Amino acid sequence: MAKRINKHPILGERKPKEEVEIVFNGKKIKAEKGEMIAAALQANGIRIHRYTIKNKEPRGVFCGIGQCTDCAMEVNGRPNVRTCVTPVQDGMIVNTQYGLNRNGDNID
Amino acid sequence: MVIILIKKEMVVIGAGPAGLSSAIEAAKEGVEVLLVDENLKAGGQLFKQIHKFFGSSDHRAGLRGINIGKELINESRQLGVDIWLNSIVIGIFDNKQVLIKQNIDGKENLKTVQADKIVIATGASEKVINFKNWTLPGVMGAGAAQTMINVHRVLPGKRFLMIGTGNVGLIVSYQLLQAGAEVVGILDAAKEVGGYNVHATKIARKGVPFYLNHTIIKAVGNNKEGVTGAVIAEVDNKWQPISDTEKELKVDVITLAAGLKPLLELANMADCKRTYISELGGWVPLHNENMESTISGIYVIGDLTGVEEANTALEEGRLAGVDVAEKLGKMTTEQSKIKKKNITQRVKNLRLGPFGEKRLKAKKRLIKEYYKISDKEYKNNFDFVKEIKDELDQKKMIKSANNIDKTKSPVAVIECNQEIPCNPCELACKFDAIKIGEPITNIPILNKEKCTGCGLCLPRCPGLAIFLVDRSYSLDKSTVAFPYEFKQIPQKGDIVDAVDRQGNYLCKAEVVKVLQSEKFDKTPIITISVLDKYIDDARNIRISD
Numbered sequence A: 001m002a003k004r005i006n007k008h009p010i011l012g013e014r015k016p017k018e019e020v021e022i023v024f025n026g027k028k029i030k031a032e033k034g035e036m037i038a039a040a041l042q043a044n045g046i047r048i049h050r051y052t053i054k055n056k057e058p059r060g061v062f063c064g065i066g067q068c069t070d071c072a073m074e075v076n077g078r079p080n081v082r083t084c085v086t087p088v089q090d091g092m093i094v095n096t097q098y099g100l101n102r103n104g105d106n107i108d
Numbered sequence B: 001m002v003i004i005l006i007k008k009e010m011v012v013i014g015a016g017p018a019g020l021s022s023a024i025e026a027a028k029e030g031v032e033v034l035l036v037d038e039n040l041k042a043g044g045q046l047f048k049q050i051h052k053f054f055g056s057s058d059h060r061a062g063l064r065g066i067n068i069g070k071e072l073i074n075e076s077r078q079l080g081v082d083i084w085l086n087s088i089v090i091g092i093f094d095n096k097q098v099l100i101k102q103n104i105d106g107k108e109n110l111k112t113v114q115a116d117k118i119v120i121a122t123g124a125s126e127k128v129i130n131f132k133n134w135t136l137p138g139v140m141g142a143g144a145a146q147t148m149i150n151v152h153r154v155l156p157g158k159r160f161l162m163i164g165t166g167n168v169g170l171i172v173s174y175q176l177l178q179a180g181a182e183v184v185g186i187l188d189a190a191k192e193v194g195g196y197n198v199h200a201t202k203i204a205r206k207g208v209p210f211y212l213n214h215t216i217i218k219a220v221g222n223n224k225e226g227v228t229g230a231v232i233a234e235v236d237n238k239w240q241p242i243s244d245t246e247k248e249l250k251v252d253v254i255t256l257a258a259g260l261k262p263l264l265e266l267a268n269m270a271d272c273k274r275t276y277i278s279e280l281g282g283w284v285p286l287h288n289e290n291m292e293s294t295i296s297g298i299y300v301i302g303d304l305t306g307v308e309e310a311n312t313a314l315e316e317g318r319l320a321g322v323d324v325a326e327k328l329g330k331m332t333t334e335q336s337k338i339k340k341k342n343i344t345q346r347v348k349n350l351r352l353g354p355f356g357e358k359r360l361k362a363k364k365r366l367i368k369e370y371y372k373i374s375d376k377e378y379k380n381n382f383d384f385v386k387e388i389k390d391e392l393d394q395k396k397m398i399k400s401a402n403n404i405d406k407t408k409s410p411v412a413v414i415e416c417n418q419e420i421p422c423n424p425c426e427l428a429c430k431f432d433a434i435k436i437g438e439p440i441t442n443i444p445i446l447n448k449e450k451c452t453g454c455g456l457c458l459p460r461c462p463g464l465a466i467f468l469v470d471r472s473y474s475l476d477k478s479t480v481a482f483p484y485e486f487k488q489i490p491q492k493g494d495i496v497d498a499v500d501r502q503g504n505y506l507c508k509a510e511v512v513k514v515l516q517s518e519k520f521d522k523t524p525i526i527t528i529s530v531l532d533k534y535i536d537d538a539r540n541i542r543i544s545d
């Protein structure tokens, strides 16, 4: 299970940042101001970001730096947002992406 | 959408170590520089590098990557470099026009910048390796895990399996341990560790098993949880898995450290000629000794031109920066010649030793091809492969002294026996007891007579490869001091488990000293006492929480 790293021998004590709330698949979860969506999800134990169109296979963070698009989700109604390089905002609505959007209506 | 046209003398694409240093070097000479990066923060991958870097003092050796990043950004700001973040270069067009999509507060602007010179420093991306179920969530690049733990400070799992024993695999494994993870193993199909010994010994001392001659057969898991395990097996001499050696490890994250490949899209778009050199990570754009590509006025630097370490990226950036300044008439040919000579010498030194030599040859080939294609005259600047070989043959590898004079103590024990580009230990010693000299890849040699046992070299060694042994501690006990970069620091008087170089339990040990100092940059030095018979093996401790 994922967790936040509060104590670190090199980076020191983690300074608590202002808390914000985001809505993941209809459920409110806690995040920290300015952190990337993917980090907030990981900290909440969520690591499935989307399912592929054809084979409906799950995908999660793979490159972590915005290059692979595996972490794409539907954010505030916009699909294909790379969550590893997009910071959270209070009240942001984040949904698992099925195929090309949240509903998976592109999947026949 | 409005397109704004701006003019700049030099546009640098990519604000990693290479891009930043080229911007700094040119700005120092008065060149007007625009530095563009698609990320929200400059510094490239430096901010996830929390370890101390190798190299010489010219490369800020012994400093941690994060701090080097901060320094470079400050320096470029002070020099007036214009930095555009969250800005993606969409294209490079004829006559050096750079089309940039700038994102300011959620609004997108298109800007075209007319540049005199363009420096492309787009870096590299992680290579992937395929095995069954490799796309399951929980399989990720080692770099992704590193970003998660060191930048976002979230540990993406509990039990990790690392695939690949190159320096990235070794360093990230160490950092996972520092972040509080369990590393259940590090695996490589090769029969030897790919990266530096000093990095490998750091994690071996923590008891991480090395599965050499092994391969990963598949990730185990399901569509709800992602990875729950990994099946690995031994390989035969044809790299084929041996069927009855399969075993399953319980892990929730599998990290891949299969190497990096240069990110060529923009260089291709600019029509820079390229070639395939596997030692450099695959396709790389050709360039000359000043880092200029086959398109005049367009430079290519850093990992883009061959995956190496941050130090070489810094130097290549400087070379390009100096050449740009010279070509723009900001400095005389004489001035630039001296600067380039110094830089070239340093790059050359970084590429010595068995690790650097392959890259050196590859780089030489790259430059040769550049001259073949661009029919310019080949200048023999990089022809030092032979020279180095001769040098190495003469000096032969000398193992560091491990035999300790029983009457004289304490004394340093240097366990660094590979030719790597590193010398902070030599600089740290005020008593001239450590000799590396030129080139920087020489193996450190300790002069036991001169060593006073002051211990100053211990925290300075990025490889954590120096120990201080005192045999005179008591009648039947000796002490060993070592750097210890983990969360839970023991206290004086604690009884802890002493472990050997593979992390195996040896004996109980008493902590006799804990030294922490601002100067050590978060590398405390722990001294433990053990019975004399354990002193040559005790190299780390295990603290039960």
Ligand code: SF4
Pocket: B411, B412, B428, B429, B430, B431, B432, B433, B434, B446, B450, B451, B452, B453, B454, B455, B456, B457, B458, B468
């Ligand atoms: S212990 Fe002190 S004197 Fe000995 S090698 Fe290290 S720095 Fe030099």
Ligand code: SF4
Pocket: B198, B414, B415, B416, B422, B423, B424, B425, B426, B444, B460, B461, B462, B463, B464, B465, B466
């Ligand atoms: S002993 Fe010296 S050369 Fe070896 S890793 Fe440490 S500082 Fe570098």
Ligand code: FES
Pocket: A060, A061, A062, A063, A064, A065, A066, A067, A068, A069, A070, A071, A072, A082, A083, A084, A085
């Ligand atoms: S994990 Fe690759 S783009 Fe986000």
